[in-house]
Structure formats: C-alpha cells, structure tokens
Amino acid sequence: MPALETLPGLRIVASPEALDAAPWSAGTVVLRFAPDDAFAIGATAVDIADDHAIVAEESGFVGRWLTREELDDRLVTHIEWPLPTALPALAQGLIAGVPAKLWLTTDRVLLLCAAAYAAELADRLG
Amino acid sequence: MSGDGRIVLDGRPIPYRSGDSVAVAVMRAGEHPQHGGTVCLAGDCGNCVAEVDGIAYTRTCQTPARPGLVVQRHPAAGAPPLRAARQIDVTTAPPAGRIPVQRIEADLVVIGAGESGTAAATNARGQGRSVTLLDARDGEEVVGIYAGPTVIVRTPKGMAHIHARDVVVATGAAELHPVCPGNGLIGLVTARAAEQLHTAGVDLGVSVAIGSPPSGVPCTPVGGSLRRIEGVGRVSAVVTVDDDGEGERTTACETVIVGLGRAARTVLWRMADDLPVTVVGPAAQSFPLPEAPTAGTVCPCSRVDVDDLVGVWERGFQDLELLKRAALVGIGTCQGSACLPHLRAFIAERSTAIPEPFTARPASRQITIAEAAAGVHVDAFRRTALHDEHVALGAQMDRFGGWWRPWHYGDHVAEYWAVREGVSLGDVSTLGKLVVSGPDAVEFLERLYPTGVGDIRVGRSRYALLLNDGGHLIDDGMILREAETRFVLTFTSAGAGHAEMWVRDWAETWGLRVHLLDRTMSLAAINVTGPLAGRLLERVGLPSPPRFLQHVHAEVCGVPCHVMRLSFTGEVSFELHHAVDRSVELWRALMAAGRDLGIAPHGLQALQGLRLEKGHVIVGMDSELDSTPRRLGMEWAVKMDKPDFVGRTALARTAGLPDPRRLVGLTMPGSAPTEGSPIWSDRQIVGHVSSSFASPLLGHAVMLGWLKRTPFPDEVMVDGRSAVAVAPPFYDPEGGRARA
Missing domain, CATH: 1.10.10.1100 (BFD-like [2Fe-2S]-binding domain)
Incomplete structure (x- = not known):
C-alpha cells in the first residue's frame, strides 16, 4: 500500500444549516462526518453563517486516493461492513481493525484515517 | 489432487497414488493413520487424525496427499506434545495476515453439496438469490455458525467468513461406528470407507461384512449381531451372535467392514439455535438408534x-x-x-x-489458533507524531491508554533529575482536547463540572474533576477559557474517549447551544518542564511566557502553539499544543535550543514519580470506580454552593454519612514497594498501595494508598516495613516551584 499522506484542510463544527449553506471553492472535497461536523479537504478559509462555529486548521488526517480496482483488490478483504452503493458516500468503520473512513465516488475512493493510526493501518494493509 | 508421489509417515517415505487422501495413502501402505479404530474416510470421526506438516489433529482422510507432506502419528496414548511457544516481543504488533481471510456476503449459504444441498442451492438461485455452496469434499470445512448468521469455513486458500441471510445445512448422515470389545483394533472400516478404499485399489485382504455390505467390494457377509472383534493389534477374527444373542460364531478375517446404519450429521444445525438455519435431506432425518x-x-x-x-x-x-x-x-x-x-x-x-442430542458449539472441526484468529485484529494503538523521535532517542515504547508512549529513554532517574533541576520535554500529545463553543457554553460547563467555570477569565484556566451522576470521579483535566463563549477542555490520555462521549451525551441531553470539536488526534502537545523551562521558551520566541494557569496563543520556534502554563511535574511547565504535522519540527527545535541547558526528554516512568511526589492522582490508577472527591481528599475541587452540577445530588446526600475509605499519602524509608501491595494495620489488611516511587530527591519511598477501615491509622505496615501517613504533596508543598 503506498504511503498515506497528510490531508490538510479545515475542520468546521457549526449548525447543520450553516454547513449546508457554506460556499466552497470548486473541487473542494467536503466530508460531513456528522450533520454538524465537516472536514473540507484543501480548504484554507470558509465563510460560515454561525457566530459560534468552530473553524480549525486540520492536519490530523492522512489519506490516499485509490481506484475502485485498488479498493476491491486491497481493501475489501479487510472490511467487514457493507460498502454503500449509493454514491458519493462517506463510510466510516474499522478497516483491518483500524478506525478509518472511505469517501466513495463512482470512479475513485479516498481512504483516510487519523494520522495517529496511519502507521498501524499501513502495517496491517501491507 | 496431485499425481503419484511419496509422503513421509513417521519419518519413513511411503508412496501414494493420484487422488489419494493421506489416510488412504497410509492404509495403502498397510498402516493405520492412528493406532487403531474404525476408519470412516468421511471426516466424521477422529480415528484418522494425525500431525500433518506440523499441525496436530488434522483429519488425514480430508487431506490430499502431495509430495513431501510430513505425517507424524499421534502417540498411542495421550495427546500430541505441544510445541514450545515462540518468544514474541510484546512491544511490537504481532504480524497480521498470516492466514488469509475471504469475507463473503451471500443471501444463502448451503453447507453440503450432495443431492439435497445442490437442490436447495439450485432452487435459491432460481429465485435470484446469491448462493454460496460449500462442500467438504472440496476442502471447505465449516467450523462454526455464529450469530448473524456468520458461517466460518476453513478452505484450501485460508479462512472464509460468510455473512448470510439464511443457511441450509445439508450435511447428510454419518455411518455408525461399532461399539464392542476390540473396536480399537486395526482393520475396521465402514462400508463407505471400504468402497473408497476398494476403488482406490487398496487391498483389504480377507474381508467380512457385518450389517449392510459395501457395494462392489469383495467380502464375505456375516449374519447376526456383532459381539466382539479379536486380534492382537490387528483384526484376526470377528465374533457374531444370532439375533437372539445365542450361537456365537467366529469368522477369521483381516478386515471387518461395518454397515451398522447411519446418524444425521446435525452438529452445525444444533449450534445454530435461534438463527435462520434450516436442515434438509438426510441431515434432517431421524435414524434409528x-x-x-x-x-x-x-x-x-x-x-x-x-x-x-x-x-x-x-x-x-x-x-x-x-x-x-x-x-x-x-x-x-x-x-x-x-x-x-x-x-x-x-x-x-x-x-x-430417548434424549435429545447434546448442545453443539463452535468449533466443530479442529482449527489452529492462527486460523481462529484469522481476520481478527488486536486493538489498534495510536502513535503520536513524535513516535519515531522517541524511538530514535532510544525510548522503550509501551502501550498506555490506547497509545504507544515512551516509558523511559534508558535512565528514568536521569530523566527525573532533568525535570527537577534543568529542563525536559515530555510528549503529552495523548491528552484529550475538546473545544466547546456556543452561547450556552458557560451554562453547559457549569452544569457539567463541580468547579466554577463562569469566573474563569479569558486567558486563564482551572483544574477540574469530571464526576458522574453518582459523584464518582471519571476523569480530570483543565478548563481553559479562550473567549467569553469558547473553551478548551483537556482530559487524561486513557479517559479522553469516554470523557468526550460523556460530554457529548450531556450536551445532547440538555439541548444547550454548544458546538463540540474533539482535537485529541489533530493536535500534538509537548510539555516543556523544569526550572529552566522559561529560559528555554524565551530563547525560542516566547519572551513573556504565560504565568501559572494562564494560556496564550503564540509562535514557538516558528510553530503556532497554544501555550498552557500549568504543572503536573511540580516544576514550571508549559504545554505547547500544536498541529500534529509540525510536531517533529517543534520537538527538534526545542531540543536543539536547550542543548546547553542539558535538555533531555522524560518518559512516563519518570513522570509518574514526579507527579507522585506532588501527590497528583492518576485517574484509574489511584482512583477507583466509586471514588468521590471526599475519598480522594479533593473536596477543594468541588464547589458545593453551585446550584447544580453532575454528581452534586449524590455528593450532597452522602456528605454527612460516615465514609471508611480514604486515599492517603504514605512514606517510608528505603525502596518503593510494589504498587498494589497490601497495607497492614494490627495484623489486618486495611488497604493497598496504588502508586509508589523511590524519590531520588527525598531519599525515601513515597506512596498513595487506599485505607478502607476507620479509624484511619497514622502508622501502617507495607512490604513488611513501617510506613507513616503524610498529607501530600510530599515535595514543594507550597507549590512555589510550579508557580515560579
């Protein structure tokens, strides 16, 4: 498995309505970890309509884009939960026993996990 | 199946033919896979198990022969010897993936590809269902059916974990074994086994058949009931009687072929109680006993x-x-x-x-520990961003609170002195860190914590206990106010995950307007501690470090940090919280800047001693599940005049009750006793030591320990030595050094 690399971006916790309405520059991948929690990969600023929003620079995630074939060949055997079929979708669970997430689109997949788990995940995926 | 060749039986090569199982090859050589007993060649009994290529209890009738395969028969009496366990370095993760695991989703799993199983599979496929059909004859041995249902299968390629909606058990019926004197001799086979052996060209010698005879196998049918089998080691004759039990007849032979009836193979069905598992075909039939x-x-x-x-x-x-x-x-x-x-x-x-069959449980087949553990991972332990730095510095890494952390760097006493007399770095990235923001943030935290929150000024912080509704300590940490409606909470490394869930649960329960963001794994933290810590920070961009319990955002060595002035070690301490991807850069810069100050890192072993000298409690080590602030001697951290907080009702209700438990400080000359040692008084155990440390500075042992009998004695015995109760802190009781 090629190395997982830091995914810099912004972490935003705000009201779901404010997150829904937030404008993102083209190409920004926004992962909604929860209705009030988003990780905008590559973003450096955001205009969010919530005075109490928590907006923090995030470098605590590492990841790697994979093809769908690489997902099937390298990851699926390490996943014990059904992958979502309606795409795009964010899936979260254990991969090879390590907490991780998958951002699945029709043509590629982003594997990401907390940087603290990167070495463990890489070891287990081989 | 491979072509003709040779396998090794008990160190001796024997030939096999194409298509032979190991058991057939052994019997072709005139031997028995064990040391006697009826052979069924159907995988039902244990009479052909042997050690195959180092794996004991392998069913040789289900194992294809191949060149060079090594078979060691089990001892005639007793079990095969256990192999010596390989020494494993517990500080490294065990290797994963030794046994490959295939995970399969299927609408239906059919176990057994005989007539009934094939029909069930065909029928389901006709209905558009996905079907996995398993056949032991193809080496697919089902070892268990678990809730789900999940079918665990050993296959020639490894293990398969099949998650199914329904399971059909079509495992057929097994032939009955004879029970009579002499049934442990060599030369007994079931009728089906005889057919297999005959087809394979194995010479059975002079054979007699009892009961239903095999098809196409030359043998002499013998009427009546089986009474006993005679022979020394091997069969030499069979003795039968008439159906009325009279008229004993002895028939000389070399092989006894038994066709005594069948019994349904129900073991898999019986272990699947309350699961969507059905049984079909002969496996569902009731055969006469x-x-x-x-x-x-x-x-x-x-x-x-x-x-x-x-x-x-x-x-x-x-x-x-x-x-x-x-x-x-x-x-x-x-x-x-x-x-x-x-x-x-x-x-x-x-x-x-007639009693029902007894309960069946997985595993129905012998599997190795590696096969049982295949696909199962040990807990994943996190690594801080500084993990490799610690390793490069010679740290002994170990698992604590879900993280790999440095226990020491070779000399924990030297690390201790670096903190007490110079300056030292500690990796505290593992501490829990939670941001709380919202118009109701103050009210939320006032309800959550037993300490005052609203009076914490922006830029200040306060130590706080986290109590459950019973008033028992579940975690502790700092409350840092960043703005009127924004706070950062810290938690212990081991308790952070639970604490975060606890806080989130209350936020949801109360419906207050707060946002929560867990930064535990997004921010690293380095503790710069020691009397020279301030001087070091002045050198690296912080000319006016915050005063005790203050915190500021500032650049240190060019790295944006949230600098928190507090102290767990008893010396001046600054926690530098920063982005994980800048941690190595910051650590190295600090180490370089402090070289002439004698800077050195310290591990957990030194830290535990340093904090113990200060009497600081480690939650989970010094506290118990029902430790209240009173029992811990920490009532100073509880503000009972607040109108409410989690745990207040319980604390108020129990405040006037006698409480025979107290965490106390103890000292005694000499070395530190083992943590957990009993505390004695009047020849009775009255408590135990929760933490202990031989203080290099004080020259004696210091301890925290629980006393669980009143009146609390002032003098006790620990480790056969006299110890005295001393109110902590043991070191710098005025706290002047931390505030310097």
Whole structure:
C-alpha cells in the first residue's frame, strides 16, 4: 500500500444549516462526518453563517486516493461492513481493525484515517 | 489432487497414488493413520487424525496427499506434545495476515453439496438469490455458525467468513461406528470407507461384512449381531451372535467392514439455535438408534469405555449433558459424531425416553489458533507524531491508554533529575482536547463540572474533576477559557474517549447551544518542564511566557502553539499544543535550543514519580470506580454552593454519612514497594498501595494508598516495613516551584 499522506484542510463544527449553506471553492472535497461536523479537504478559509462555529486548521488526517480496482483488490478483504452503493458516500468503520473512513465516488475512493493510526493501518494493509 | 508421489509417515517415505487422501495413502501402505479404530474416510470421526506438516489433529482422510507432506502419528496414548511457544516481543504488533481471510456476503449459504444441498442451492438461485455452496469434499470445512448468521469455513486458500441471510445445512448422515470389545483394533472400516478404499485399489485382504455390505467390494457377509472383534493389534477374527444373542460364531478375517446404519450429521444445525438455519435431506432425518452398547470403547477421541459410562451413570449423572461432562465423552475431536448415537441408546435403555442430542458449539472441526484468529485484529494503538523521535532517542515504547508512549529513554532517574533541576520535554500529545463553543457554553460547563467555570477569565484556566451522576470521579483535566463563549477542555490520555462521549451525551441531553470539536488526534502537545523551562521558551520566541494557569496563543520556534502554563511535574511547565504535522519540527527545535541547558526528554516512568511526589492522582490508577472527591481528599475541587452540577445530588446526600475509605499519602524509608501491595494495620489488611516511587530527591519511598477501615491509622505496615501517613504533596508543598 503506498504511503498515506497528510490531508490538510479545515475542520468546521457549526449548525447543520450553516454547513449546508457554506460556499466552497470548486473541487473542494467536503466530508460531513456528522450533520454538524465537516472536514473540507484543501480548504484554507470558509465563510460560515454561525457566530459560534468552530473553524480549525486540520492536519490530523492522512489519506490516499485509490481506484475502485485498488479498493476491491486491497481493501475489501479487510472490511467487514457493507460498502454503500449509493454514491458519493462517506463510510466510516474499522478497516483491518483500524478506525478509518472511505469517501466513495463512482470512479475513485479516498481512504483516510487519523494520522495517529496511519502507521498501524499501513502495517496491517501491507 | 496431485499425481503419484511419496509422503513421509513417521519419518519413513511411503508412496501414494493420484487422488489419494493421506489416510488412504497410509492404509495403502498397510498402516493405520492412528493406532487403531474404525476408519470412516468421511471426516466424521477422529480415528484418522494425525500431525500433518506440523499441525496436530488434522483429519488425514480430508487431506490430499502431495509430495513431501510430513505425517507424524499421534502417540498411542495421550495427546500430541505441544510445541514450545515462540518468544514474541510484546512491544511490537504481532504480524497480521498470516492466514488469509475471504469475507463473503451471500443471501444463502448451503453447507453440503450432495443431492439435497445442490437442490436447495439450485432452487435459491432460481429465485435470484446469491448462493454460496460449500462442500467438504472440496476442502471447505465449516467450523462454526455464529450469530448473524456468520458461517466460518476453513478452505484450501485460508479462512472464509460468510455473512448470510439464511443457511441450509445439508450435511447428510454419518455411518455408525461399532461399539464392542476390540473396536480399537486395526482393520475396521465402514462400508463407505471400504468402497473408497476398494476403488482406490487398496487391498483389504480377507474381508467380512457385518450389517449392510459395501457395494462392489469383495467380502464375505456375516449374519447376526456383532459381539466382539479379536486380534492382537490387528483384526484376526470377528465374533457374531444370532439375533437372539445365542450361537456365537467366529469368522477369521483381516478386515471387518461395518454397515451398522447411519446418524444425521446435525452438529452445525444444533449450534445454530435461534438463527435462520434450516436442515434438509438426510441431515434432517431421524435414524434409528443402535443397540445400547454393553462393552467396548464408546468415545474413541476421549477413550471412554462403556464401563466408564456405567460408573458415571451409577453416581447419578443420568442426563445426557451431565453424562457428557462427567465422563468427558463427546467433547473430543469428533464432537460426538461417533459416540452420540451410542450415548443416546445407552440412556434410552436405562430411562423412559430417548434424549435429545447434546448442545453443539463452535468449533466443530479442529482449527489452529492462527486460523481462529484469522481476520481478527488486536486493538489498534495510536502513535503520536513524535513516535519515531522517541524511538530514535532510544525510548522503550509501551502501550498506555490506547497509545504507544515512551516509558523511559534508558535512565528514568536521569530523566527525573532533568525535570527537577534543568529542563525536559515530555510528549503529552495523548491528552484529550475538546473545544466547546456556543452561547450556552458557560451554562453547559457549569452544569457539567463541580468547579466554577463562569469566573474563569479569558486567558486563564482551572483544574477540574469530571464526576458522574453518582459523584464518582471519571476523569480530570483543565478548563481553559479562550473567549467569553469558547473553551478548551483537556482530559487524561486513557479517559479522553469516554470523557468526550460523556460530554457529548450531556450536551445532547440538555439541548444547550454548544458546538463540540474533539482535537485529541489533530493536535500534538509537548510539555516543556523544569526550572529552566522559561529560559528555554524565551530563547525560542516566547519572551513573556504565560504565568501559572494562564494560556496564550503564540509562535514557538516558528510553530503556532497554544501555550498552557500549568504543572503536573511540580516544576514550571508549559504545554505547547500544536498541529500534529509540525510536531517533529517543534520537538527538534526545542531540543536543539536547550542543548546547553542539558535538555533531555522524560518518559512516563519518570513522570509518574514526579507527579507522585506532588501527590497528583492518576485517574484509574489511584482512583477507583466509586471514588468521590471526599475519598480522594479533593473536596477543594468541588464547589458545593453551585446550584447544580453532575454528581452534586449524590455528593450532597452522602456528605454527612460516615465514609471508611480514604486515599492517603504514605512514606517510608528505603525502596518503593510494589504498587498494589497490601497495607497492614494490627495484623489486618486495611488497604493497598496504588502508586509508589523511590524519590531520588527525598531519599525515601513515597506512596498513595487506599485505607478502607476507620479509624484511619497514622502508622501502617507495607512490604513488611513501617510506613507513616503524610498529607501530600510530599515535595514543594507550597507549590512555589510550579508557580515560579
């Protein structure tokens, strides 16, 4: 498995309505970890309509884009939960026993996990 | 199947032919896979198990022969010896993926590809269902059915974990084994096994058939009932009697072929109680029981004779499950496949009803630990961004609170002195960090914590306990106010995950307007501690470090940090919280800038001693599940004049009650006793030591320990030595050094 690399971006916790309405520059991948929690990969600023929003620079995630074939060949055997079929979708669970997430689109997949788990995940995926 | 070749049996090469199983090859050589007993060649019994390529209890009848395969027969008496365990370095993660695991989703799993199973699979496929059809003849051995249902299968390629909606058990029926004197001799085969051996060209010698004869196998049918089998080591004759039990006849032979009937293979079905599992075909049929056994070995796996059963029965174990446990029958290799019909017949003859078969549990087949553990991972332990730095500095890494952390860097006493007299770095990235923001943030935290929150000024912080509704300590940490409506909470490394969930639960329960963001794994933290810590920070961009319990955002060595002034070590301490991807850069810069100050890192071993000298409690180590602030001597951290907070009701209710438990400080000369040591008073154990440390500075041992009997004694015995109670902190009780 090629190395997982830091995914810099912004972490935003705000009201779901404010997150829904937030404008993102083209190409920004926004992962909604929860209705009030988003990780905008590559973003450096955001205009969010919530005075109490928590907006923090995030470098605590590492990841790697994979093809769908690489997902099937390298990851699926390490996943014990059904992958979502309606795409795009964010899936979260254990991969090879390590907490991780998958951002699945029709043509590629982003594997990401907390940087603290990167070495463990890489070891287990081989 | 491979072509002709040779396998090695007990160190001796023997030939096999294409298509032979190991058992057939062994019998072709005139040997027995074990040391006697009926051979079924169907994978039902344990009479052909041997060590194959180092794996004991391998069913040789289910193992294809291949060149160079090494077979070592089990000892005639007793079990095969256990191999010496390989030494494993517990500080490294065990290797993963030794046994490959295939995970399969299927609408239906059909176990058994005979007529019934194939029909069930065909029918389901016709309905558009996805079907996985398993056949033991293809090396697909089902070892268990678990909730889900999940079917665990050993395959030639490794293990398969199949998650199914429904399971059909179509495993057919097994042939009955004879139970009579002499049934442990070499030269007994079932009718189907005889057919297999004959087809494979194995010479059975002079053969007689008892019961239903095999098809196409040259043999002499012998009428009547089987009485006993004679021979020394090998069969030399079979003795039968007329159906009325009279007219004993002896027939000389070399092989006895038994066709005594069948019994449904229900072990998988029986272990799937309350699961969507159905049984079809012969496996679902009710076959007549054999005659009750009167002599001979009933359970060849555990070597249990009829006499053993009678003895247990006469001692009152007259239920099948009790008989099984008392006689250890049916618990061996075949899990009752050979003995269960005879056991039921044994009980039926002595009672009024035929007992139901006993409970079956996974695994129904012998599997190795590696196979059982295949696909199962040990807990994933996190690494801080500084992990490799610690390793490069010679740290002994170990697991603490879900993280790999440095225990020491070679000399924990030197690390201790670096903190007490110079400056030292500690990796505290593992601390929990939670941001709380919202118009109701103050009210939320006032309700959550037993300490005052609203009076914490922006830029200040306060130590706080986290209590549950029972008033018991569940975690502790700092509350840092960043703005009027924004706070950062810190938690212990081990308790951070639970604390975060606890805080989130209350936020949801109360419905207050707060946002929560866990930054535990997004921010690293380095503790710069020691009397020279301030001087070091002045050098690296912080000319006016915050005062005690203040915190600021500032750049240190060019790295944006949230600098928190507090102290766990008892010396001046600054925690530098920063982005994980800048941590190595910051650590190295600090180490370089402090070189002439004698800077050195310290590990957890030194830290635990340093904090113990200050009397600081480690939650979970010094506290117990029901430790209240009073028991911990920390009532100063509780503001009972607040209108409410989690745990207040319980604390108020119990405040006036006597409490015979107290965490106390203890000192005694000499070395530190083992943590957990009992505390004695008047020849009785009155408590135990929760933490201990031989203080290099104080020259004696300091401890925290629980006393659980009143009146609390001032003098106790620990480790055979006299110890005295001393109110902590043991070091710098005025706290002047931390505030310097």
